[in-house]
Amino acid sequence: MFKGGRLRKPPFGKGGLGDLNLKNRAAAIDASYRSTYQKRFRWLPSALFKPELAEDLLKDALALVEILTQCGNWNPQQDTKLAELARLITEQHPHDKLLIFTQFADTAAYLAKQLQARNVTQLALATGQSADPTELARRFSPISNAATVTAADAVRVLIATDVLSEGQNLQDCAIVVNYDLPWAIIRLIQRAGRVDRIGQQADCIRCYSFVPADGVERILNLRQRVRERLNQNAEVVGSDELFFDDDAKVLAQDQALRDLYTEKSGILDADHDGEVDLASYAFQIWKNATAADPSLVAKIENLPAVVYATKAQPRRINAPPGVLVYTRTPQGNDALAWIDDTGAAVTQSQLTILQAAECTADTVALPRVEQHHDLTKLGIAHILKEEQRFGGSLGRASGARAKAYERLKRYRLNVGDKRDLLMTDDEVRCMDRTLETLLRYPLFHSALDTLNRQLRTGISDQHLVDLLLNLQRDERLCVTHTLPEQQEPQLICTLGLCAPD
Known part of the structure; x- marks a missing residue:
């Protein structure tokens, strides 16, 4: 422990922090933190280490030693x-x-x-x-x-x-x-x-x-503690209107927490026109279909790499005939387009387009319309144009990746060359690396879920930056090791939509 620039011996002897073995172990751990694990920590300026902090750290160390004395060394x-x-x-x-x-x-x-x-x-x-x-x-x-x-x-x-x-x-x-x-x-x-x-x-x-040994009661207690923390930090659920003391508001708060805990369908989704995880939707559709008809597995596996089909469009408003196009862009973004029979885009909502493709196993397959390929070409061009217009390699502007990038970029510009006591050069460099990573690589699905959740609940810029930097340090932000080298868009499939009889 340092005080006034000189080493001060702790006020206890053998068996405590003054024990030589513990000192040697502490020195070895400190050395590993300064070398192997240096990037895991935010290193603070030495000016922050005042005598009062040293006293508080000593009290913490004594408490930890007492725990070690009572419990002993960990025995696997x-x-x-x-x-x-x-x-x-x-x-x-x-x-x-x-x-x-x-x-x-x-x-x-x-x-x-x-x-x-x-x-x-x-x-x-x-x-x-x-x-x-x-x-x-x-x-x-x-x-x-x-x-x-x-x-x-x-x-x-x-x-x-x-x-x-x-x-x-x-x-x-x-x-x-x-x-x-x-x-x-x-x-x-x-x-x-x-x-x-x-x-x-x-x-x-x-x-x-593996579940906690105390069972369900302990889990419920954990939820209660989380709810208390939600009361202290309204941004977790986006507004403070859930935290009044009347019964109706308490019930609403309980339901909001339950929905967050169970990730109720829709609560973590982006806006209706936001980024849709097309791969997850497609996989769930596949699971439902093959569960109903296992013979589909062999049939689908024998299909060519690119397929197209045509169906009659249901009688409903704002559902014109045309072609649905599913494409993976050179930046690795999956995207859908709906082009009507005049060559115009029907909607930008990925979810709406995906729902337009819905059909049952007994849906009649119709012949390909004459202009199918021409409309497909227009659909691919539309997707590439929209990607460039709305964030380029970041995907759509309403997506979590583009929002996170823009907010981090704005935060970094505001920081400039300024530093406060809690911001280190390493943290600034990590911000720059994170910006570059977001620009170049797609998000992990887990990172996408986390960012969508936090963005919907109104996370502050500071907390969002901390979240992004932690994900970057833990290599859980973007897929950097499996990104395909792709220079041309990849057409996955198309579906023609004919006017109803």
Whole structure:
């Protein structure tokens, strides 16, 4: 502890902070923080370290030492949760592939180390710090990735953070383990979606989730504490009108919290004309269709790379005939266009266009209209023009990526060359890197969900910047390692719409 520029010995002896072993360990940890983990922390100017702060830090250190004295060192042999996981791997599923998700990289590393110590073999660890998570995915799920893997390189147990919850084919596995529960239920769905995909051979997919030992009552208490924090920070739900004391407002507040916790359909969506996760919508449509008719799997797999179809348009207002076009742009953005039979765009709403394509299994397939290809060409041109007009590589201006970029850019311009006591040069450089990343690469679906949620609830510029920088530091903001090198737009499919008889 430093005071007045000189080292002051703590007022206690052996067994406390004055113990040489603890001092050496503290010095080693400090060295690792200044080297290996330097970018994880916001380093404050030395002028902030006043004598009063030193006294407060000393009190905190004493409290921590007391906890360590009472509880002792962490003993993995007494970790009952770890023991249950090891039993699941070695006894319940000794020959099956298991995909184990945990939220934090430190937890994942701990599990990998301890399971290896318990003789769990063919094990690999995938986090944001992994050199090539995609390569680990291929070793774990070679069939779904059309990869050749030797027995020595094969992986049976893969421990991962959410770095593998998106954009990877892992359907050689049929067992997913959630070692800890994420706040958003949608995270569990995305994790299961890595194995519940086309090509999955298992009749049943098992998902194991570890829950708090105290059960439902503890979860309810957690919700209550969160609700109290919501009362203190109205921006979490967007306005303070939910926090009056009358019964009606309290009930409204309870429902708002419940909807946020369960991610009720629509509550985290962007505006009606905002960014729609077309891949997720398409996947859900696929799951519903194949569940109703399993024979569709073989039929769809045998279709050519690009397909088109035509159907009669229902009798309704503002639903003119024409062509629906689904395209992936050179910037990696998925987009839809609806071009009517005169060559004009019908709407910019991605959700409206997607809904216009809705049909049932018995919908009659009609012959292609004569101007189908010409309208498709106009649709692709329209998509590319709108992308350039509304944010260029950032996608639509109403999307979370474009909004986040513009607000971060505005914040960075306001900062300029100024610094306050809590803003370091490293943080400014991180802002610049984040701006470049947002401009060049698409968002992870998890980051998209988080940003949509926070933007809808009126997050402040400062909190939005903190969120973006944390996602950037944890490598959970944008997909930078799998972005395809694409110079031309990719036409996915088209659907012709004919006028009703």
